[in-house]
Amino acid sequence: MSKRKRHKKKGHPLEALKQIKPAVLDNAFAEADEEVFAEFDCLTCANCCKTTGPLFTDGDIERIARHLNMRPGSFTETYLRIDEDGDYVLRSVPCTFLGEDNRCSIYDVRPKACREYPHTHQKRQHSILHLTEKNIAICPAAEKIVQKVMQAVK
């Protein structure tokens, strides 16, 4: 499962949500995600693109390089570096592909991790609560989603 890069942490405040049945928790997240993103315009924010970077899978690199008429090797050499986990990540943030209008210049071919961020609409929320805990400090939509989930399952 690809993710934006985060460090894992034990004993996070969302740990309590682990008491909720996985299917119930997944449904609560899915509903809250749909409600929040129906109203939230990410173009007014772009905080994820400004402050964190996605990891790039081999498939991402091939797809984006093709879109930019580059060889995959040239693309990685120009834009990416390998981090401490051995993953390809951006050389720097804000993301090179973020425009001043907060639009992504490679939106249609953007990395899988960008498409999935903040990961609140996917299954197995139990297993990524540590990640969600980090994401709510960056993503106002994720923060609202978690608030709604807390209300729904209490």
Ligand code: SF4
């Ligand atoms: S940080 Fe969250 S709300 Fe802001 S642009 Fe990214 S996904 Fe959208």
Ligand code: SF4
């Ligand atoms: S590739 Fe696009 S969506 Fe992903 S971080 Fe960069 S600007 Fe944001």
